[in-house]
Amino acid sequence: MRENNKKAFNLKNFLKQYLFFIITLVLLGIFFIFKFDAGLKATNVIIYSFKEMLLVLPPIFILIGLLDVWISKETMIKLMGEGSGLKGILLAFLIGTVAAGPLYAGFPVAMILMKKHVKFFNIIIFIGAWSTTKIPMLLYEMSALGFKFALIRLALNIFVIIIIAYVMEILIKKDEVSVIYKKAEDF
Amino acid sequence: MGNYIFNGTIYLIAIVFLIISFIKSRQKTKKALIKAWNSFKNILPMLLGIITVIGLMLAILDPEIIKKIIGEKSGALGVLLSSIVGSVTLLPGVVAFSTAALLLSSGAGYIQIAAFVQTLMMVGIVTLPMEIKYFNKKIAILRNAISFILSIGVAYLIGFILGIWK
Known part of the structure; x- marks a missing residue:
């Protein structure tokens, strides 16, 4: 009886967690029914993005885990916390700029930085740099739209x-x- | 190409640190990996949803359609439309710039293209649920709103500077 309850709870939890994904899958199904080509195209993009995600995320999450375990809050506060000044800002820019990956991969990194009490100002700098000033993207941009x-x-x-x-x-x-x-502490 | 090099570099860095960590303390390394896995598992459902939304969106908003929306329209309306299209779409880097190059060749102005590229990167309507999960509603919406407004400013400034830097 108790086992059953637990199972039901797990299923409910699972459904709740995946509700958004399930809805999007239903939409994809609707695409296939009404416009097969569009459905096919969407599926191709989804597979591409999924591969990109699997390629980009593992090292980022591993580095997040290592940072959490090895670097103390005190060290991070000294580097990028209150009173870290220009050094903190430059570090935030640096971490955001050299990393590869889409914007969504930056959020978990921001979370671990918040857990280590990096200044909020530097968190926003980091998100900005991660979204916009990425070196690999810059190379694409130069070849597509010009150096200037x-x-x-x-x-x-x-x-x-x-x-x-x-x-x-x-x-x-x-x-x-x-x-x-x-x-963020709950991480 | 550039992407591969950078992905490779991140993998290399992660592996090197992982080895150092393992040599120093097996237990801590295990803890780090468990944390990495848990935080990945935690965000996976939302990520899958977002990825599917991106797929659906690109099936409708392909480069040709984007070209039609932005292509011929110039002026302030063109800039606004470009910014909106850039905000709601999320394109992988390579696709983003090939779309921008396509826009350029189809006669769109630099200001419109700048608005498109700028909002594409800084403003993420599709990833908003994730941003809200990691931060909160107010912070996520404010960051995107401020980025949207400033992106339009950046677009005009780029147009202006390109105009005088011959």
């Missing part, structure tokens, strides 16, 4: 990322930040 275009965009974005971080720091209250930092 890519260079100007990069230079402007360095300012834009800092502006976003400043504005976010003003708009998000300290106690709100501490709530999400507490959430």
Whole structure:
């Protein structure tokens, strides 16, 4: 009886977790019914993105795990926490810029940085750099849209990322930040 | 090509650190790997959903359609449309820039293309649920909104600088 309850609970949990994915799969099915070509094309993209995800995520999560275990909160605070100043900002830019991967892969990294009490300002810098100033992307951009275009965009974005971080720091209250930092502790 | 080199580098770094960690402490390494696996498992359901949404979206919004939406329209409306298309789509890097190059060859202006590329990278409507999960609703929406507005500014500035830097 108890076993059954546990199973039912697990199934319910599973369904709840995967509800979003199940809905998108139903939509994909609808695509196939009404426009087979579009469904096929969507499936191709999904397989491509899935492969990209499997290629990109493992080393990122391994590094996150290692960072969590080996680098103490105190060290990270010294490097990128309150009072880390310019060094913290540069490090946030550096980590975001050299890493490869889509925007969504940056969020778990941001979480581990929050767990280690990296300053919120530097977290936003990191997300900005991760989304926009990536070196591999820069090479593509130069070949597709020109050297000048890519260079100007990069230079402007360095300012834009800092502006976003400043504005976010003003708009998000300290106690709100501490709530999400507490959430990150559960990692 | 560039992507492969960078992916390779990250793998190399991860493996080297993993070996060092293993030599120093097996137990800690095991703990790190369990944490890595758990946080991956934790986000996987949402990630699968997002990936499927991206697939569905690209089946509708393929480069040709994007070209039709952005291509001929110029001026402020074109910039706004480009920014919206860039915000709702999530293209892998290679596809993103080949689409942008396609737009360029089809006669779209640099300002519109800049708005498209800029919002494509900075603003993520599709990944918003994930951003909310890791941060919160207010932070995620604010970051995207501010990025959207500034992206339009960046687009005009790029157009302006390209105009004088001959």
